[in-house]
Amino acid sequence: xxxxxxSRCDGKIAPLCRVVRQAGDLTGPTALQDLYELWSAxxxxxALPGRSEIDVFSLRPWLGYxxxxxxxxxxxxxxxxxxxxxxxxxxxxxxxASRVEDLPTSYAGFxxxxxxxxxxxxxxxxxxxxxxxxxxxxxxxxxILPLAAPRGDGxxxxxxxxxxxxxxxxxxxxxxxxxxxxx
Numbered sequence: 001x002x003x004x005x006x007s008r009c010d011g012k013i014a015p016l017c018r019v020v021r022q023a024g025d026l027t028g029p030t031a032l033q034d035l036y037e038l039w040s041a042x043x044x045x046x047a048l049p050g051r052s053e054i055d056v057f058s059l060r061p062w063l064g065y066x067x068x069x070x071x072x073x074x075x076x077x078x079x080x081x082x083x084x085x086x087x088x089x090x091x092x093x094x095x096x097a098s099r100v101e102d103l104p105t106s107y108a109g110f111x112x113x114x115x116x117x118x119x120x121x122x123x124x125x126x127x128x129x130x131x132x133x134x135x136x137x138x139x140x141x142x143x144i145l146p147l148a149a150p151r152g153d154g155x156x157x158x159x160x161x162x163x164x165x166x167x168x169x170x171x172x173x174x175x176x177x178x179x180x181x182x183x
Contacts (some may be wrong), residue, residue, distance in 0.1 A: 005175070006059045014070060015107065015110050015115070015127060015128065015129035015130075016126075016127060016128040016129065017114050017117065017125065017126070017127045018125070018126055019117065019121050019123050019124070019125055020036065020123065020124040020125065020126050020143070021123070023037055023040075025126060026126050026143065027126075027128065027141070028128060028139075028141030028163065028165070029141055029163045029165075031062060031065070031163060032126070032141060032143045032161055032163065033060065033160065034061070034094075034123060035062055035143060035145070035161050036145070038054065038058060038059075039054070039124070039145045039159070040055045046147040047148065048122060048146050048147060048156070049147060049148060050147055050148040050149075050150060051068075051147055051150060051157065051159075052150075054147075054159070062161050062169070063084075063085075064084050064085045064086035064087070065084050065086050065087060065161050065162060065163055066082070066084050066159065066160065066161055067080055067082060067083050067084055067087065067158075067159075067160040067161075067162065068080070068081040068082040068157060068159060068160075069081065069100060069115060069144075069157065069158040069159070069160055070156075070157045070158070071156070072099065073101070076116070077099050077100065077101050077112065078099065078100040078112060078115045078158075079097065079098065079100065080095045080096055080097065080098055080099075080100065081095055081096070081097070081101050081157070083095040083096040083098075084162070087164075088164050090138075090164050091103075091104070091105070100112050100115065105131065107129055107131065110127070110129065111127070111142075114127045114142070114144060115144060115158060118144045118145075118156075118158060119146070119148050119156055119158075122146055123146065124143060124145050125143075125144040125145060126141075126142070126143055126144075127140070127141075127142040127144070128140065128141050128142070131164075133158065138164045138165055138166045138167070139161070139164065139165045140159060140162055140163070140164055140165075141163045141164075141165065142161070142162045142163075143160065143161045144158050144160045145158060145159045145160065145161075146158055147159055154164070
């Protein structure tokens with residue numbers, strides 16, 4: 001996904017996916033920048049934070065928009081351990097305990113690849129893409145935050161925030177690329 005040029009299809013631009021190196025790499029709702037800052041502050045000596053290192057009460061502002069995702073043991077897929085209620089309301093489906101690959105959308109494969117990028121890079125990943133649900137155009141902004149594995153076997157978990165923006169009429173600008181390293 002990295003370094004792919006933007007492409008237009010039916011007035012929309014290809015989905016955006018990039019590794020995040022600092023809060024300034026994020027666009028969309030400021031809630032994503034705030035969550036990134038909380039995750040970043042939870043890191044110790046550059047290591048990924050575990051779930052236990054993020055105070056659950058500090059996540060209150062994002063409740064409803066958070067998913068907890070983990071790799072599946074049987075293949076290289078991913079499963080929703082928890083699925084945010086606001087996200088479920090927007091998608092009109094509850095996905096807790098379901099595979100990410102089974103999302104009832106045409107962009108499920110893009111989301112799976114975004115998790116694979118976060119898993120491979122062991123860094124946060126920001127995504128943005130347009131969607132239509134019952135003829136309502138909207139845009140999803142998603143921040144995938146890797147967490148250290150609770151089992152210690154190297155299989156990461158992901159805390160993910162996803163926010164829809166309704167009534168989006170302009171195509172997205174940008175390309176799927178990694179931002180330059182921060183100085």
